[in-house]
Amino acid sequence: GAGVSQSPRYKVAKRGQDVALRCDPISGHVSLFWYQQALGQGPEFLTYFQNEAQLDKSGLPSDRFFAERPEGSVSTLKIQRTQQEDSAVYLCASSFAGQGGQPQHFGDGTRLSIL
Amino acid sequence: QQQVKQSPQSLIVQKGGISIINCAYENTAFDYFPWYQQFPGKGPALLIAIRPDVSEKKEGRFTISFNKSAKQFSLHIMDSQPGDSATYFCAASNTGGGADGLTFGKGTHLIIQP
Numbered sequence: 001g002a003g004v005s006q007s008p009r010y011k012v013a014k015r016g017q018d019v020a021l022r023c024d025p026i027s028g029h030v031s032l033f034w035y036q037q038a039l040g041q042g043p044e045f046l047t048y049f050q051n052e053a054q055l056d057k058s059g060l061p062s063d064r065f066f067a068e069r070p071e072g073s074v075s076t077l078k079i080q081r082t083q084q085e086d087s088a089v090y091l092c093a094s095s096f097a098g099q100g101g102q103p104q105h106f107g108d109g110t111r112l113s114i115l
Numbered sequence: 116q117q118q119v120k121q122s123p124q125s126l127i128v129q130k131g132g133i134s135i136i137n138c139a140y141e142n143t144a145f146d147y148f149p150w151y152q153q154f155p156g157k158g159p160a161l162l163i164a165i166r167p168d169v170s171e172k173k174e175g176r177f178t179i180s181f182n183k184s185a186k187q188f189s190l191h192i193m194d195s196q197p198g199d200s201a202t203y204f205c206a207a208s209n210t211g212g213g214a215d216g217l218t219f220g221k222g223t224h225l226i227i228q229p
C-alpha cells in the first residue's frame with residue numbers, strides 16, 4: 001500500500017541493549033514525526049524532520065534517544081542502553097508539506113518491549 | 116502540565132445515539148485541532164480537523180464544535196454505529212511555531228452497543 005510503513009512491528013530486547021526502529025514515510029512527504037505511545041495513553045511527540053533536517057527534538061526523553069533521516073525519506077529512531085520505561089509503541093507519521101496544519105498520516109507503530 | 120485535557124475517559128452509547136467527546140486546551144498559541152480514531156494494534160487515523168477561525172465543521176456523521184474563548188472543542192458522532200467503537204484522541208498544535216508536533220489528549224474509549 002501507499003501508507004506509512006514501520007518495521008519491525010514488534011521488538012523485544014533485554015535491558016541495556018540498543019534498538020533501531022525504521023519508518024518509511026509516504027512517498028513525497030516532506031515532514032516526518034516520531035511519537036511514543038504508552039499503554040492506555042495518547043501519543044507523545046518525540047521529534048520532527050523537514051526533509052533531512054531535524055527541526056525539533058524537544059520531546060526526546062533522554063540522550064539515549066537519537067533519530068536520523070539522512071536522505072530526507074526513510075527515518076530511523078535509535079534507542080541506546082534501553083530501559084524498562086522505554087517499553088511503548090513508537091509511532092511514525094508523515095505529512096505532505098513543510099508548513100503546519102497538514103494532515104499527519106500514521107503508521108501502525110513498532111511495539112517495543114524491554115525485558 | 117497536561118496541555119490538552121480530554122473527557123470522558125470512557126463512553127458507552129447505544130447504536131443510533133450521539134457520542135460526544137470534549138477537550139480543553141491551555142496554550143493559546145494552538146491553532147490546529149484534529150481528531151484521531153485508533154483501533155487496537157493500529158496507528159491513529161485522522162477523522163476531522165478544525166482551525167479557530169470557524170466555530171463548527173461537519174464531515175459526514177462527524178462534527179467538531181469549537182469555542183475559542185473557552186478554549187474548548189468537542190467531537191460529535193451522529194447516528195453512532197458499532198463500527199465506531201474505538202479510542203478517540205483530540206490533539207492540538209501551534210502551526211506557526213516552526214514545528215508541527217501534535218499534543219494529544221489521553222483518549223476516550225468509545226463503545227457503541229448494538
